[in-house]
Amino acid sequence: MSPVLTQLENLRVLQPPDLEWITQTGTYQEVSIGTVLIQEGQSSDSIYFILEGTVAILISQHNYDSDQEIARCGKGEVIGEMSFIDDRLPSATVKTVEYCQILALSKRKLQIKIERDPDFAARLYQEFAAILSSRLRNLSKLLAQSKIVPGQALRKVLFLFAILNDNDIDWMVTRGRKENAPAGTVLIQQDQPVEALYFLLQGNLAVIFSMIIDGKSVEKELARRASGEIVGEMSFVESGNASASIKCAENSLILAVSQELLREKFQSDRGFATRFYRAISLVLIDRLREGLVQRGFGQKAYSQDQELLDDIEYEDEIPLDVLEVTLLAGTRFKWMINRLQGN
Incomplete structure (x- = not known):
């Protein structure tokens, strides 16, 4: 397991020792299709590194019963970092659309690491900002x-x-x-x-x-x-x-x-x-x-030829x-x- 994260090309700022710590601290999971990793509006204790497979990002919409898929994330992607950074409830649901291998990292343990290791903290937030x-x-x-x-x-x-x-x-x-x-x-x-x-x-x-x-x-x-x-x-x-x-x-x-x-x-x-x-x-x-x-x-669209109105602030x-x-x-x-x- 130890070299897995170092092979993820999407992580360009974190150094091998950083990835080694994440690997050793996180929990490896194999997840079946249709599993909800993060639920919109509900607290989540972890952020997730996708090692294999694909997840869908879904958001609710006003006046619609079903969620809308807005993106898919695959190998090398990080999910759940937004709620970690701004300490708010998730604004989207994350569900697996195929068999996935993921690494779940406790937000509490990550926060302790950030407070104790300023070099790691700087690289992590730079990585998050780039993502x-x-x-x-x-x-x-x-x-x-x-x-x-x-x-x-x-x-x-x-x-x-x-x-x-x-x-x-x-x-x-x-x-x-x-x-x-x-x-x-x-x-x-x-x-x-x-x-x-x-x-x-x-x-x-x-x-x-x-x-x-x-x-x-x-x-x-x-x-x-x-x-x-x-x-x-x-x-x-x-x-x-x-x-x-x-x-x-x-x-x-x-x-x-x-x-x-x-x-x-x-x-x-x-x-x-x-x-x-x-x-x-x-x-x-x-x-x-x-x-x-x-x-x-998707609800505030205007026609292709319509210009933005001057009287709208x-x-x-x-x-x-x-x-x-x-x-x-x-x-x-x-x-x-x-x-x-x-x-």
Whole structure:
């Protein structure tokens, strides 16, 4: 059993000693077809590594009696990590669709390991962030192709600032560069490498997705990003190209933090790495939950030729004093803006 996890190509960040610990700590199980591993809305004590076989991911929908299958996961995939990271009940049911071999890892034992081993913690949350980012990319493409109306913007910075400490934020302000970007500035180009993470302090960004329809390249604005958003984090955690373009919809104040500087910082400060990747994982989970559960997957479609209506408030402007997951996060964000503006 010991070398099994090291053979799973989907796990790209965890090191052999990490995988050895998971293998020795977890419980090997052989599971028959139709077994429910995770039930939507019910607590689960474990996360699962799929060694062989396939499972279906199912979600309930409003006004429908049966669950809808939204994805399948196979060898090398991890399931149940979302509830572990954000400590909420599962938002989907996971059921085997063929004979499976899995490794069940106790969440309690995993939490103890994280608290005792900062290097393991940093790698684990980086792994989780990359997995979640890949899932969100797939969902974003599906929503774009299915013409699903986008939801309201998350203020990602509040997740981040609620977990990072003051020294972490001070480092980003000190080492980042302030940019006054005029309307029309392209910060990120779809399918191209991303140089930095961008914190939107003031202004508005447009998320634009390009796709081929009937042999022609078509651009569609999927969403707007308002003050408190971060862009470029998915390309950072996956070390990949951008899945969409980001353009300034109006004059904007931005803090850009180089990906290269971030990676150097993570190597020298494992606590910062753990806090950062955990926060990004929470952001990605919230977007996945919002897209699949809270908004009812597949029910907010609009016709292929219909444009988003100007009078619909897709990205509402929320005042800073209520734009907070915690008071501390909102205070830190306001401090960053004041410092960069020289107040």
